[in-house]
Amino acid sequence: MKYCPTCGEPNPDNARFCVKCGREIPSETTPSPAYTPPQHSPNPNMPETYLWQSIVVTILCCLPLGIPAIVYAAQVEKYYLQGNIDAANRASRNAKNFCIASLVSGLAIAIIYVIYLATVGSLLGLFAVA
Ligand SMILES: [Zn+2]
Known part of the structure; x- marks a missing residue:
């Protein structure tokens, strides 16, 4: 599975063109950052309570x-x-x-x-x- 860099649609690994928008998919496409789920940044440590x-x-x-x-x-x-x-x-x-x-x-x-x-x-x- 690889993801269209234009619309984020999942496509088969061997797809040259996106099944949804028809744009060309570069062969070594990795999931586009825009469509990866946002990384939950770990909460900063609790401030000192005193x-x-x-x-x-x-x-x-x-x-x-x-x-x-x-x-x-x-x-x-x-x-x-x-x-x-x-x-x-x-x-x-x-x-x-x-x-x-x-x-x-x-x-x-x-x-x-x-x-x-x-x-x-x-x-x-x-x-x-x-
Ligand atoms: Zn697409």
């Missing part, structure tokens, strides 16, 4: 910024399974950004807290001495 990172920063650092990170992280897989790779990539980026924001603000709060404790501690120390 799900566990979101949960960790929510628990350890900053709840208000961690929650949206978890929401976006959950969307990554949902969009990916729907085949909406662009949306999955966007959700992945958003999840990452909220993780970073949460981590940074968590660290800032921790540093302020440590400074606060150190200040209070040294004040108490002064009073203790006095």
Whole structure:
């Protein structure tokens, strides 16, 4: 079986002319690319969901910024399974950004807290001495 390069009609291997459109068929015709079934390109890998990172920063650092990170992280897989790779990539980026924001603000709060404790501690120390 070979395929007419003009119309895609299957023809016997020994056919010189297409049975459908009558055009000449080159002897070593391979199936014309236009009529081969479209190759299903394998899905690109699912973007990073940042799900566990979101949960960790929510628990350890900053709840208000961690929650949206978890929401976006959950969307990554949902969009990916729907085949909406662009949306999955966007959700992945958003999840990452909220993780970073949460981590940074968590660290800032921790540093302020440590400074606060150190200040209070040294004040108490002064009073203790006095
Ligand atoms: Zn033909």
